[in-house]
Amino acid sequence: MSVSLPTAASLYDRVKRVIPPIEWPAFAGDIEAILALKAKRNAVILAHNYQTPEIFHCVADIVGDSLALARKAMAVDADIIVLAGVHFMAETAKLLNPGKTVLIPDLGAGCSLADSITAADVRLMRQRYPGTPVVTYVNTSAAVKAESDVCCTSGNALAVVESLGTPRVIMLPDEYLAKNIAAQTKVEIIAWKGHCEVHERFSSADIRELREAHPGVTVLAHPECPPEVVAEADFAGSTAAISGYVGRHKPARVVLMTECSMSDNVAVEHPEVDFVRPCNLCPHMKRITLANIRAALVENRHIVTIDPNVAERARHAVERMLAI
Numbered sequence: 185m186s187v188s189l190p191t192a193a194s195l196y197d198r199v200k201r202v203i204p205p206i207e208w209p210a211f212a213g214d215i216e217a218i219l220a221l222k223a224k225r226n227a228v229i230l231a232h233n234y235q236t237p238e239i240f241h242c243v244a245d246i247v248g249d250s251l252a253l254a255r256k257a258m259a260v261d262a263d264i265i266v267l268a269g270v271h272f273m274a275e276t277a278k279l280l281n282p283g284k285t286v287l288i289p290d291l292g293a294g295c296s297l298a299d300s301i302t303a304a305d306v307r308l309m310r311q312r313y314p315g316t317p318v319v320t321y322v323n324t325s326a327a328v329k330a331e332s333d334v335c336c337t338s339g340n341a342l343a344v345v346e347s348l349g350t351p352r353v354i355m356l357p358d359e360y361l362a363k364n365i366a367a368q369t370k371v372e373i374i375a376w377k378g379h380c381e382v383h384e385r386f387s388s389a390d391i392r393e394l395r396e397a398h399p400g401v402t403v404l405a406h407p408e409c410p411p412e413v414v415a416e417a418d419f420a421g422s423t424a425a426i427s428g429y430v431g432r433h434k435p436a437r438v439v440l441m442t443e444c445s446m447s448d449n450v451a452v453e454h455p456e457v458d459f460v461r462p463c464n465l466c467p468h469m470k471r472i473t474l475a476n477i478r479a480a481l482v483e484n485r486h487i488v489t490i491d492p493n494v495a496e497r498a499r500h501a502v503e504r505m506l507a508i
């Protein structure tokens with residue numbers, strides 16, 4: 185039975201608030217080609233919240249934050265997964281879907297947090313704090329996950345830390361996420377010095393300037409922001425929690441202290457909300473484009489592989505998180 189695909193023109197209706205008409209013709213051809221290639225190759229596209237709207241709203245099958253992508257990837261009935269996001273996300277999808285081909289359209293799509301720590305660093309931390317469990321943020325390589333007891337995301341970090349029942353935990357690699365979680369729990373948190381190069385650039389002075397320029401604006405921050413930013417925000421949470429907050433509260437005017445495309449993607453769903461956009465782009469996320477997604481599907485590239493010994497231990501840390 186043939187399935188009729190949406191046309192690029194019908195998809196434009198969804199995103200016309202955030203993509204000017206003059207830009208659309210540059211996207212339409214790739215979108216139609218990708219929709220046809222997905223059907224032909226039994227492929228699905230997983231897109232993170234920081235992907236641009238023409239990817240997020242027009243070609244993705246599953247969208248969300250790292251946790252949602254990791255979870256939903258497990259239920260995917262497809263031969264091929266294309267990960268529109270960064271490399272550690274593609275590795276996580278491969279960990280949870282070892283029998284499927286996982287493709288990342290650009291191998292250079294890294295992450296400053298993932299690059300801040302190695303497996304050897306984790307082993308050194310264990311030597312320094314013997315017997316202390318290691319909680320590792322999903323924004324890490326499979327090799328680092330493999331050295332950990334359990335993974336976490338910004339959405340479940342507090343629950344993961346408190347589930348361990350120990351007086352102290354090592355939490356790697358995001359220093360600010362660790363400090364923001366430490367402010368909410370009695371568990372002693374030992375942090376690493378990794379930072380997200382996008383969120384570390386926000387400051388509390390930015391928030392004060394925004395509040396002055398836009399009286400009454402609601403400020404929502406991601407917990408990878410410095411603690412003083414989180415303290416001055418009206419709400420802090422993962423990208424899924426931020427999106428949920430906008431949906432529930434429908435503030436008249438809102439600013440998201442996170443990656444630029446997140447505002448565009450949430451704005452598509454909430455035309456009644458006015459989004460102020462202080463923009464910090466993630467250069468790694470922006471390496472993924474319609475053109476390289478199309479090339480990934482045509483040329484079956486770049487296939488994500490993980491050493492089986494590493495994969496087994498890393499999968500255990502991710503699955504332990506998913507069970508919490």
Ligand code: SF4
Nearest residue numbers: 295296380381382466
């Ligand atoms: S936004 Fe920050 S944490 Fe996310 S991929 Fe980019 S550098 Fe990494």
